[in-house]
Amino acid sequence: MKQNIKLKVKSSFAKNMKAGYPLITEDAIMNMKDVKEEGAIIELFDDQQRFLGKGYYGKQNKGRGWILSRNQNETFDVSFFEQKLKTAIEHRTSLFQDERTTAFRLFNGEGDGIGGFTIDYYDGYYVISWYSEGVYQFKNEVIQALSNLVDVKGLYEKKRFASQGTYMEDEDFISGEKAPEPLLVKENDINFAVYLNDGAMVGIFLDQRDVRKTIRNKYSKGKNVLNTFSYTGAFSVAAALGGAVKTTSVDLANRSKSKTIEQFSVNGIDFEAQDIIVEDVFHYFKYAVRKELKFDLVILDPPSFARSKKHTFSAGKDYTDLLMQAIAITEKNGIIVASTNCSTFGMTKFKGFIEKAFKQTGGKYKIREEFSLPKDFKTIEEFKEGDYLKVVFIEKQA
Incomplete structure (x- = not known):
């Protein structure tokens, strides 16, 4: 069980965070040096020691993490991710039922309640894009939550952060069956050829x-x-x-x-x-x-x-x-x-x-x-x- 690290938010940033701003930036925090590890669970407090939110630490562009919950007792386990994904899937019900379109975004990061990753759907195949090493620490929970909710024909991932080592062929493929190359998807009855295992961008x-x-x-x-x-x-x-x-x-x-x-x-x-x-x-x-x-x-x-x-x-x-x-x-x-x-x-x-x-x-x-x-x-x-x-x-x- 990871220890929660308490961070103090500067007063000039606290109001925004309290109002629902989810991104944690370095200049908003007084004691960011207390966090040493990507994926660490962090709790945010204002200068009056009032709780503002709970999230994780992860370097993403200018950001240093995301607030995921306003509940201090929240646990970021499989059931947490499953609930967020379930709501996201319900929001896309009409797209799942649209035979003219077989490629769309299933989960859009902070828009669906968890900043740092997205999930795209390509005719039964799913592609998760991770935007920091921090959120990547929750990979197993996210994959388990997704698998609990939908039938995943094949699963791919894109690491959109600087990682150690060289890029290996087939590194994007995680599990299930591999998609054909190209995989033909539809968008408003237009066909598009996509390649799910071909680097950061798939072709559309x-x-x-x-x-x-x-x-x-x-x-x-x-x-x-x-x-x-x-x-x-x-x-x-x-x-x-x-x-x-x-x-x-x-x-x-x-x-x-x-x-x-x-x-x-x-x-x-x-x-x-x-x-x-x-x-x-x-x-x-x-x-x-x-x-x-x-x-x-x-x-x-x-x-x-x-x-x-x-x-x-x-x-x-x-x-x-x-x-x-x-x-x-x-x-x-x-x-x-x-x-x-x-x-x-x-x-x-x-x-x-x-x-x-x-x-x-x-x-x-x-x-x-x-x-x-x-x-x-x-x-x-x-x-x-x-x-x-x-x-x-x-x-x-x-």
Whole structure:
């Protein structure tokens, strides 16, 4: 039985924690040096010795752990995790029953009551992503709780924290039967090829489900579409299925081409009728301007931070410039889908980037639609950083 370590919370942070803020940061604690071990159980008290919460210690980005309970007598055993997972599964009942969608998020960390790990569902297979060594100490309890509640065909894990040793083949696979490679899953009747044992990313970002559906159903028919930072081409596939005349997918990663070809192929789309380009997106923008190329629909979904030989991109600093380059190659009355998963700013600031980009290019625009995370990516009001996705459909007006 682990000993509980008592931590003193600085008065300037206590009010937030009392109100439900779940993340424990180093600057919030007076005696953080008392904690020596990842996974240690910690109890938090204010300067008046009033109990604020109980959780665990685990280094995750700027965080140093998560509050999991407001009950001082809580035990973080299998039944604790089982109750949280049971509630999460009930929240996704409609997705489990939807035959058109067989991949979604089952458990979304602090949004479902336990910060530090997520669980994704892929047609009977489950993938747990661990974000700190601290939460990884509860691996057995989490797996047992999951197995008590659902029929797990096969189980995989992703260690999203720095661990000792080299990455071994098959390290992601835990138990059950191995998924076929690729495993074909569905999302709103679109097929996607995923690889559950292929490093941190499996081939599709599940948080863009609603956006892909909207692109397919409302914005693609008869359009010439540019998909930048295209990864495996999921947006391009949605656009092609929505009746796009042509899609152009641009990504710097060499493997993006074969992956995008595969995604087109599993949907019965002739990939040779599409353009799939391995190139720095910023180089491509210059090429498009030089060749006077214009697109009806331009999709911008860059990583929060990226570095190539000639460019460093930071969403917080450089998104306005990225938008300005996109505006230059968008047809009048065309649509720009501006997306970011950067958690350091909210939708208001993001809209400020859009306003600034159009002001500097002398153009007018209209916001047609906005999206944040889909319902399976559950968030809580007390932790706004958890609601990281911001997507805006912008019409470039004549």
